[in-house]
Amino acid sequence: MKRLWLTQRSFTLVIWLFKPLFIMSLVLWLVFQAMGVCCAKNDTLIVAYKSHIKTLGFSNPTTRKAFVLAHNWADTLVYRDPEKMALVPCLAESYRSVGTNCIQFRLRKGIQFHNGEPFNADAVKASFDYLRDVELMSSLPYGFLKGVDILDEYTVRINTAVPYSIALEVIANILLIYPPKYLKEVGWEAFGKHPVGTGPYRFKDWSNPSEIVFEANPQYFGGPKGKPMIPNLRIVMIPEELVRMEALLTGQVDLVRGGSVAPDQIHFLKANPGIKISKAETMRIFFLIMDATGKTKTPFFKDKRVRKAMNHAIDKQTLVKKVLKGYAKTAHSVVTPLHFGYTKDVVNYPYDPAKAKELLKEAGYPNGFEVDLYFIRDESVVEEIAEYLRRVGIKTNLVIKKRWRDLYGEIVGGNAPLIFLPTGGYSIFDAGAVLNLYFLMNSPRCLGSTWEVDRILKQADQTTDVGHRHGLLARAQKIISEEAFWVPLYYGNSIAAMNKDLNFNTSYDEIDRYFNAFWSRE
Numbered sequence: 001m002k003r004l005w006l007t008q009r010s011f012t013l014v015i016w017l018f019k020p021l022f023i024m025s026l027v028l029w030l031v032f033q034a035m036g037v038c039c040a041k042n043d044t045l046i047v048a049y050k051s052h053i054k055t056l057g058f059s060n061p062t063t064r065k066a067f068v069l070a071h072n073w074a075d076t077l078v079y080r081d082p083e084k085m086a087l088v089p090c091l092a093e094s095y096r097s098v099g100t101n102c103i104q105f106r107l108r109k110g111i112q113f114h115n116g117e118p119f120n121a122d123a124v125k126a127s128f129d130y131l132r133d134v135e136l137m138s139s140l141p142y143g144f145l146k147g148v149d150i151l152d153e154y155t156v157r158i159n160t161a162v163p164y165s166i167a168l169e170v171i172a173n174i175l176l177i178y179p180p181k182y183l184k185e186v187g188w189e190a191f192g193k194h195p196v197g198t199g200p201y202r203f204k205d206w207s208n209p210s211e212i213v214f215e216a217n218p219q220y221f222g223g224p225k226g227k228p229m230i231p232n233l234r235i236v237m238i239p240e241e242l243v244r245m246e247a248l249l250t251g252q253v254d255l256v257r258g259g260s261v262a263p264d265q266i267h268f269l270k271a272n273p274g275i276k277i278s279k280a281e282t283m284r285i286f287f288l289i290m291d292a293t294g295k296t297k298t299p300f301f302k303d304k305r306v307r308k309a310m311n312h313a314i315d316k317q318t319l320v321k322k323v324l325k326g327y328a329k330t331a332h333s334v335v336t337p338l339h340f341g342y343t344k345d346v347v348n349y350p351y352d353p354a355k356a357k358e359l360l361k362e363a364g365y366p367n368g369f370e371v372d373l374y375f376i377r378d379e380s381v382v383e384e385i386a387e388y389l390r391r392v393g394i395k396t397n398l399v400i401k402k403r404w405r406d407l408y409g410e411i412v413g414g415n416a417p418l419i420f421l422p423t424g425g426y427s428i429f430d431a432g433a434v435l436n437l438y439f440l441m442n443s444p445r446c447l448g449s450t451w452e453v454d455r456i457l458k459q460a461d462q463t464t465d466v467g468h469r470h471g472l473l474a475r476a477q478k479i480i481s482e483e484a485f486w487v488p489l490y491y492g493n494s495i496a497a498m499n500k501d502l503n504f505n506t507s508y509d510e511i512d513r514y515f516n517a518f519w520s521r522e
Contacts, residue, residue, distance in 0.1 A: 042519045044232040045502070047512075048244050048253040050260035052237045053212065056203070057192030058131065058176075063404060064259070064424065066192075068512050069235065073114075073214060074176040074197030077105050077124070078168055079224045080427075082507050087172050088224045091119065091198065100163055100464050103171075107154040111221050114202040117179035121150040126180030128158070130188070145170060162461045163469075169428045200228045200515035210237045229518035241265075248275065248497055255517075258494030258506045263325040264380075269497050279495045280506040283338045284424040285331055285434070286378070288385070288487035291417040292448030298417035300369050301448075307484035309359035311349035313392045314385060318351075320490050323384050327495060331488040333477050334434060338508060341431030341460075341473025346481035356392040368393020375400055375420040376407045382420050385489075412444040422492060427509040431473040432460060439480060448485035 053065050056073075079090035089095065092105040111119040125148040145167060146159040160167040182196050195203050198221075201214040214233040236253060238244040245265065247253045249272060258280070261269075269275050290301035290310060300306050316330040333346045360368060373396040375382045386396045396418070401407040410416040425433030435457055439449040453476050460472035480486070494506045504517040 043230065044234060045230045045255065045514060045517055046234045046236060046253045047514065048247060048256045048260060049235060049237050050241075050244060051239055052210065053235075055189075055192030056195045056212070057188060058174075064510065067426070068257075068510070069212075070176050070195070070197075071199070071511050072201045072233070072514050073195055073199040073203055074178065075199050075223070075225070076172050076176055077107075078172045080172050080509060080511075081224055082505075082509070082511075082513065087168055090223050090225070091177055095168075098157065101160050102157050103160070103167060104151075104155065104157045107156065108221065108223075109154055111198055112219055113179040113182070113198050114196045114217060115179060115182055117181055117196075119177065119198055120153050121148075121156045122180050123177050124148055124156045124175075125150060126183060127175060127177045130178060130183060131174065145175075163464045166428075166430050166432060166461075169430055169433070170426075173427050200225055201233050211235065225513070225515055228515040230514070233514050245269075248499075251499070254502050255496060255498040255504060257512055258496045258510060261495045261497045262380075263323070263327045263495065265497070266325065266327070266495065274500050275497055276500045277495065277497055278504065278506045279327065279493045280508045281329070281338070282424065282492055282494050282508050282510050283336045283427065283429070284422050284492040284494075284510065285334065285336050286328075286381070286420070286422045286489045286492055287331070287334065288489065289411075289419045289421060289438070289447050290485065290487070292483075292485055293446075295414040295447060296417040297414075298371060300363075300365070300371060301417065303363045304484060305359045305363040306365065308349065309356040309363070309392065310389070310394075311484050311487050312352045312356040312359070313394070314388045314487060314489070315351040316489055319381065319384055319388075323380050324490070327493045328490040331490050332481070334438075334480055334486050334488050335425075335431040335477065336491045338429060339425070339431040339434065340429055341470050341477075343474035343477050345474065346478055347484075349484070353388075353392050360393060365393070368395065370395040370397065371418050372397045372399050372416070373418045373420060374407060374410055374416040376402070376404060377422070378420070385420065408445075411447070424510055427511055429509075431477070432457065435473065435476055435480075436461070439476065439485070448483070450479060450483065453479050 049065055056066055056069060058066065075091045077090060077092040078087045078095065081088050091108055091111065093108045095103055095105045098104050107121065113119060128148045146161060149157040149159065151157060158171065177198060179196050183191055193206060200217055200220050202217045204215045205213040212235040216228040216231045220227050238247060244256060244260065248256050266277055270277060288310065290307050291298055292301050292307065294302050320326060320328045320330055332348050333342060333344065335342050360366065371394065373382065373386065375398070379400065382398060386398060389396055401410065411419060423434055437443055438445050439453050440446060440457055441449055441451070441454045456472050456476045460469050463469045463472065494510050496506045498504060501520050502517060503520055507513065
């Protein structure tokens with residue numbers, strides 16, 4: 001199949017062809033540094049993203065990029081401390097459960113939004129209503145956050161339909177707080193182009209579509225995040241792999257964030273003394289979804305034997321070693337070990353192409369079949385998967401989508417029978433963040449489930465017994481595995497490349513905390 005775009009597989013060849021250019025760029029950069037010409041400043045952090053950002057506001061569905069940046073310019077009532085790996089008060093000074101379906105928050109006083117509006121209970125309610133109105137809650141689905149009751153100016157209650165432990169996870173990640181008057185005045189679209197929050201950084205400029213500028217919030221209260229250690233933050237969007245890489249090598253950018261560094265680049269980058277690599281195991285799982293419902297008018301995956309054949313057809317270990325250079329771990333369950341409720345006691349389908357062919361023959365497809373495979377990223381991985389499937393008789397037509405919104409539309413629209421997909425579950429440390437999205441029968445993303453799984457997940461959402469809930473989530477994973485609704489492939493790493501003098505750590509929750517970065521150079 002002919003390609004007009006640069007694949008990661010061909011990227012290595014290009015690197016060797018243009019290696020002299022990169023070496024020359026690096027030499028010039030080092031010479032400029034020695035001459036004092038290098039323009040690097042300690043007061044600015046320049047971060048490269050691999051794709052463009054359309055809005056900084058949340059939408060349905062929202063993007064990881066907007067989600068990450070929001071945690072830098074806005075705050076939540078509670079915050080996940082990356083060191084303690086625990087939720088701590090942030091805009092709320094304290095909280096407590098009221099019964100099993102309500103959390104009461106006492107808010108901090110004296111905090112202002114970037115535009116001078118006061119932070120109070122009205123802001124919490126307006127922010128909740130915003131998420132409900134853009135249907136972000138229902139699209140997750142997290143409709144169990146029912147509403148906000150204002151008790152007084154600095155006290156609110158958030159009513160839920162589930163125990164408060166998972167509700168706090170959602171509140172810490174999704175419920176960012178915005179100024180109500182400004183939000184009402186400008187509307188959702190304009191807010192996404194000029195956001196206002198209470199966070200450590202505040203929005204400054206987006207006149208260049210490929211560059212967003214933030215500056216430290218001089219009035220920031222600190223809290224668990226602390227005040228920014230680098231005063232200025234610039235986000236530059238560089239879709240071209242080679243250009244992004246050269247920008248890092250020549251000092252035009254300081255950090256290429258996790259998700260924008262391909263594994264086959266790492267060896268080359270490590271060879272440069274001015275660059276260092278940071279990686280973290282994450283909650284992001286990569287998998288194949290098969291339409292077991294027949295929603296897409298594709299019959300193959302309604303047969304469990306075909307779904308099992310798909311699981312046996314792919315050599316996950318070789319895929320991780322060959323394409324991902326070892327920067328991942330093979331997966332068997334549909335959630336990761338970092339999720340509450342994870343279990344490794346699921347069916348393990350070993351790589352067995354002969355077994356895959358046998359199952360396909362039993363299902364009535366002795367010569368295999370042809371199917372469209374949709375994806376949005378990691379083309380080299382998808383090509384390798386397609387080759388494994390070809391060997392057992394399954395021909396795939398690769399359909400790439402440029403944006404997550406487009407791929408999501410194909411999934412919910414019933415057009416995508418086979419999808420390669422990653423999910424980070426919005427960095428929520430609970431198996432329900434993934435299971436509810438894809439295996440509740442009424443979820444728009446569900447392409448395969450059972451009434452028993454649906455019942456178990458709903459029961460898990462209602463229980464207040466932590467041990468019982470863990471058991472329910474584990475049971476759901478076992479059934480999903482036995483039914484082979486997915487082909488779980490691997491748990492991803494977040495890999496970032498940066499200037500050797502920058503102190504910044506990638507995080508297991510994939511939320512870049514730029515306010516914690518600092519320079520060690522003089």
